Amino acid sequence: MLINDTRYRSYTFQFVALLLLVLAFGYLGSNLLDNLQAAGLNISYQFLGEPAGYDINQKLIPYTSQSSHWQAALVGVLNTLLVAFLGCLMATVIGVVVGVLRLSNNWLVRQLMSVYVEIFRNVPVLIWILIIMAVFIAVLPQPRDFRGDDAEASMVLGAFAFTGRGFYMPAPILGAGAGFVIAVFVASVAGIFAFKNYAKKSLYDRGKLIPTFWPSLAILFVPTILVYFLLGRPITLDYPALQGFNFQGGIFMRNSLISLWFALSIYTAAFIAENVRAGILAVSQGQTEAAASLGLRPRRIMNLVILPQALRVIIPPLISQYLNLTKNSSLAIAVGYMDLTGTLGGITLNQTGRAIEAIFLLMLFYLTISLAISAIMNVYNNSVKLKER
Template sequence: MLLNDTRYRSYTFQVIALFLLILFMAFLGWNLVRNLADLGQDISFAFLGEPAGYDINQRPIPYNNQDSHLRAAFVGVLNTLIVAFLGCVTATILGTIAGVLRLSNNWLVAKLMAAYVEAFRNVPVLIWILIIFFIMTAALPAPSAFRGADPDQTMLFGAMAATNRGVYVPEPVLGPGGWLFVAVFLASVAGVFAYRRFATKLLYDTGRDLPRGWPSLAILVVPSLVVWLLFSLTAGSAQNALLVPEGAGGQTLEDYVMAEGGATLCLVDGASSSTVAKTALLRLQAAARSGPVDDRVNLNIRTNRVESRAAAVAAFEEGQCNLLAVPQEAAANIAAGATLETQLREGRPIEWDKPYLSGFNFSDGVQVRGSLIALWFALAIYTGAFIAENVRAGIQAIPRGQTEAAASLGLRPGRIMNLVILPQALRIIIPPVISQYLNLTKNSSLAIAVGYMDVTGTLGGITLNQTGRAIESILMLMLFYLIISLSISAVMNVFNNAVRLKER
């Protein structure tokens, strides 16, 4: 019999165990369906197509409360992936620096890093999330502090503002050749890694040490700069017409806006021509507010965002806005508008849609909410403390003779660490770091504590409560975290296999 045959006994027991496990899971599923039927319920995912009915504060993609629960869940998934990616990258940088500095010969530096590791590693991450969030809320100024001719706070470089509601930064708007510029930049980043990998291999194989600094900088900057200048100075340049309602033409932009006491611009999302027009209006607003107090005009600059030029033209003709920027050749086809002036739009591949103070808050640009920043920094600093210990343990696992042998060849301490110690230590560091990445991703579910709407807050929170579909929502939530955890493990295992010691 198979139970007595030593060649097949182990397989027999495994098949029996698998069969019993399948029977047990089938019984649980059958019992669940039967109990739901007794309650007049069933398992259905039709609720995903119903309107969500709630807003999400941090939206990486367009979303409103009339979109479906599925889109709300997708926005939550993107928010989770964003904070997980930012956290993993930042934690890796902090952990590597802290782990190396913990072994520094400088007593003060080593003790400071030890204090950082012990302080953050032994306090629950939820506490750090709340602490950082409350510090941001209490320490940073309100948007009203940026108001007035002599404000208490000023925007950094005229484009960024840090407030207790979050940080406002310019939004990139792709112009002519924008996607080509992005592709060239990403290819340049890949080229930098490829060159440095080649230089390291050449050093190991032949002992020839190629420079790494200026060639890496040239590979990163020169191709992107060539594409930028190509489109800025040649093919991308175009004339734009700034239109106002019919009968209001024949005057300057300054006179028109001053006479109207404000302006509403139909801003087409993703259109660099609209962004240029809005920038001109904001300069006009700043110039008016910087004059003498008696002559100052508090201009009301607003934007009406639409998705296409056709929608912008329709809004302009319906009177929803009184300023519209279009290419000059398209202006003649808009009967309800009169050309106020023409603007030269340089064909920059990327325009920057800057935030500006409108009413009681900043408008346009990108708002990085305080909840995202608090969650990001807390997860990164907390996880970085654990990674620092992994890095320290990996370095200390390398025999001291490796350092002494490299020093005897005349290598500087920094080169010894980069070329001799860390490459060998990576084989020890990476496996536990994978676990830290998984912990950080799963710890991001604490986002609801500070109001950041990740997938746990959308699908596992509001959607679950509104629809009553707890089983379906929890199953989808479990499936998401399972997929993302397995994906992180797979990617890191590929990297681990690439750096592991290969025997001949």
């Protein structure tokens, strides 16, 4: 009997399941088209070329209200990527520090870090975004408080203004020769890596330990500063100044970006901290003891023995935390941050009424960006994972 043939049976069931799946999607698809037709609507992406008509506050590329909906979507994409990048960076730093400190020998530090992780992990991120924004606006002074002779608030060092609307800070103005200074700086950074490699090589080949911290610092700053003054200070600063309703000039980091960035970071960092802790605990205690018996100091044990092995356990869940953070950034509209969900999925969708088209594009974008993050992190994972030969 064929039914008793395992191979035949499994193929049949899989084929039936596939057929049902295709039929289900076919039905849903035709249902969509039928109902769209019945409602006199169609699927068209022409609206992307029409003028958007609305303004966006934070734009990383040139954009006016006369630009197209497509450009508005691009502005949103860049804003999403910006907050996701900043968020992943900060979440990783906080997460690693907290994760390591949760295993500290100091009872107080250990308990404080547990409290942090439990509080931030167990309250929805939307609430954190709203809380931070509300506190931000309520606690910090508004630009109008900086006005007058006996103003309630004043600028820090005459260069930074911390207001409820965001942070204003000096912006660099690049004069002639500024490119050379930047090139020297980049070269210095490359030099540090070269020096570290040299130090490692010398340690492995000749067993000679060369100090790296102070020389690295010197390589980073000395040439750049030297060139900067030799070229007659080509980079100057544009200070923000109170003018009219707001501060003008300098770099403006909006309260929406800061609170979204901060909320996403500390929320995701709590999860990352747990990943890091799990990764470290996954490295057997014997490794630490063996390293200690070789005479390594605790910091070296962590950096040279524990973390490289723990990374193999940490990286895969870290990827999914990065993906979570990126997707959670779509809560941006809660504080008025104009990410892709705010522009394409919000105002554009609303003004054009092209809901299905806009949602499809949104899904496509988040899918693409998630797969891209996965791909990049997988490359990194392959470089740290245990090599089997």
